[in-house]
Amino acid sequence: MPERAIGIFDSGVGGLTVLRELRSQIPDEPLVYLGDTARVPYGTKSSSTVLRYAHEAARFLLDQRVKFLVVACNTASAVALNGLAERYQVPVIGVIEPGARRALEVTRNGRIGVIGTEGTIRSGAYERALLAGRSDVVVHAAACPLFVPLAEEGWACHEVARLAAHAYLAPLLQKKIDTLVLGCTHYPLLKQMLQEVVGPDVRLVDSAQATAKAVASRLGEYRLLCQTTPAPLPRYFVTDIPDRFKRVGGAFLGKELHGVETVSLD
Amino acid sequence: MPERAIGIFDSGVGGLTVLRELRSQIPDEPLVYLGDTARVPYGTKSSSTVLRYAHEAARFLLDQRVKFLVVACNTASAVALNGLAERYQVPVIGVIEPGARRALEVTRNGRIGVIGTEGTIRSGAYERALLAGRSDVVVHAAACPLFVPLAEEGWACHEVARLAAHAYLAPLLQKKIDTLVLGCTHYPLLKQMLQEVVGPDVRLVDSAQATAKAVASRLGEYRLLCQTTPAPLPRYFVTDIPDRFKRVGGAFLGKELHGVETVSLD
Numbered sequence: 001m002p003e004r005a006i007g008i009f010d011s012g013v014g015g016l017t018v019l020r021e022l023r024s025q026i027p028d029e030p031l032v033y034l035g036d037t038a039r040v041p042y043g044t045k046s047s048s049t050v051l052r053y054a055h056e057a058a059r060f061l062l063d064q065r066v067k068f069l070v071v072a073c074n075t076a077s078a079v080a081l082n083g084l085a086e087r088y089q090v091p092v093i094g095v096i097e098p099g100a101r102r103a104l105e106v107t108r109n110g111r112i113g114v115i116g117t118e119g120t121i122r123s124g125a126y127e128r129a130l131l132a133g134r135s136d137v138v139v140h141a142a143a144c145p146l147f148v149p150l151a152e153e154g155w156a157c158h159e160v161a162r163l164a165a166h167a168y169l170a171p172l173l174q175k176k177i178d179t180l181v182l183g184c185t186h187y188p189l190l191k192q193m194l195q196e197v198v199g200p201d202v203r204l205v206d207s208a209q210a211t212a213k214a215v216a217s218r219l220g221e222y223r224l225l226c227q228t229t230p231a232p233l234p235r236y237f238v239t240d241i242p243d244r245f246k247r248v249g250g251a252f253l254g255k256e257l258h259g260v261e262t263v264s265l266d
Numbered sequence: 267m268p269e270r271a272i273g274i275f276d277s278g279v280g281g282l283t284v285l286r287e288l289r290s291q292i293p294d295e296p297l298v299y300l301g302d303t304a305r306v307p308y309g310t311k312s313s314s315t316v317l318r319y320a321h322e323a324a325r326f327l328l329d330q331r332v333k334f335l336v337v338a339c340n341t342a343s344a345v346a347l348n349g350l351a352e353r354y355q356v357p358v359i360g361v362i363e364p365g366a367r368r369a370l371e372v373t374r375n376g377r378i379g380v381i382g383t384e385g386t387i388r389s390g391a392y393e394r395a396l397l398a399g400r401s402d403v404v405v406h407a408a409a410c411p412l413f414v415p416l417a418e419e420g421w422a423c424h425e426v427a428r429l430a431a432h433a434y435l436a437p438l439l440q441k442k443i444d445t446l447v448l449g450c451t452h453y454p455l456l457k458q459m460l461q462e463v464v465g466p467d468v469r470l471v472d473s474a475q476a477t478a479k480a481v482a483s484r485l486g487e488y489r490l491l492c493q494t495t496p497a498p499l500p501r502y503f504v505t506d507i508p509d510r511f512k513r514v515g516g517a518f519l520g521k522e523l524h525g526v527e528t529v530s531l532d
Contacts, residue, residue, distance in 0.1 A: 038315050046507035049304045149415050164426045241312035266532045
């Protein structure tokens with residue numbers, strides 16, 4: 001089992017920020033990534049639709065005989081994680097729980113902001129995870145639908161992104177949050193600009209980093225850490241043709257993407 | 267046949283700008299609208315994927331016994347129109363040909379700008395349609411991926427939209443275009459702001475308006491104009507749950523949306 005790969009899935013390229021963190025934190029692990037690029041984005045779709053897509057993605061990765069499943073998509077984590085964990089035999093981890101836990105560690109005043117897609121915010125999943133961990137925190141959430149296209153456009157530091165960030169974050173800053181959870185796997189690309197907009201007194205929580213840390217710790221717990229080195233290069237599967245995934249994803253990873261195959265889930 | 271409905275389809279809410287124009291130009295026609303909201307957007311997906319989706323949508327509308335098919339989605343028009351027109355028995359019209367024809371009517375200096383989604387622009391469909399009509403025009407195209415989320419966010423006149431428009435359109439204005447085709451059914455919502463950004467000397471071509479005009483004329487030609495009045499209210503079908511479609515679509519139509527049903531295409 002340990003020599004098997006970790007399966008990671010997302011609606012598109014965003015989950016590559018989690019893959020990047022996994023590569024950096026546990027470089028010996030073989031990785032298989034699935035981006036459902038024919039149906040991206042999940043963030044504006046209903047829970048029942050996202051649930052169906054998540055099960056299809058999980059089944060595909062299990063067919064690749066993965067030892068561990070990372071739902072590297074906030075929307076899918078919000079609506080499908082429990083169902084996936086119940087149905088399948090491998091350990092399943094999402095991005096919400098680790099991000100929420102990290103936010104509870106770093107907040108001092110107990111006022112936590114959460115930003116994400118419409119679907120993630122509407123689900124209230126971060127709020128539930130945060131309040132389950134510590135019932136006296138106050139959570140202020142905001143959907144930021146423009147951040148994903150801004151990140152994919154390569155406009156992370158563009159004045160347009162800065163202005164949008166001011167518009168989205170002003171209400172949260174008024175509530176005196178001291179911690180802001182980046183509740184979407186695209187947002188780490190905007191981190192520098194977001195830090196400038198919120199100022200040095202607000203700590204940003206990168207759920208991609210927190211998730212990779214949680215995966216490493218769970219793999220150790222289950223004695224699933226890979227002993228063979230070096231790890232092969234990650235394998236990438238997408239549901240649409242790979243051109244755009246390679247181009248935008250390459251920018252996400254900071255290097256060229258190779259070995260991307262198209263598969264059908266529906 | 268004439269009493270049958272016109273079938274309109276789009277990847278999501280954008281095609282409602284075409285439906286609105288049809289309602290205004292030929293108010294007696296029964297209309298059936300299909301928005302493929304579970305798989306929106308098409309603009310970032312490959313031609314082969316969009317082609318498959320377009321055929322599924324067309325088959326659904328033909329099952330509703332429509333007399334005429336309007337592909338109210340620029341991306342689907344760009345890649346699927348010929349295939350649809352060949353395969354099915356009803357007349358099929360897209361949004362590109364009418365928009366291009368109108369642009370050729372209004373340009374004086376022969377320099378025409380086209381804006382749309384990545385998929386539409388990459389397809390080169392407007393350029394081909396414009397050059398087929400008049401070989402001496404010069405076409406300058408730009409993909410504007412942020413405009414759809416800006417329109418759906420209700421930020422049509424927000425400073426963020428204005429700044430993005432300046433960034434996207436500056437290269438076209440430098441080329442001295444005198445006509446700008448809004449090559450995406452979402453863009454009529456941004457029309458006022460775009461007109462301010464390009465200035466009074468550039469004529470905007472609204473392909474939704476041009477398409478409705480072309481539909482009216484083709485219906486007359488084929489003797490398919492409906493004789494019975496008043497028309498029933500339009501019927502709406504979507505592939506995801508209708509909440510978001512109703513909310514965003516209501517803003518597109520300027521009135522509440524009723525009678526929205528969820529259906530499955532795949």
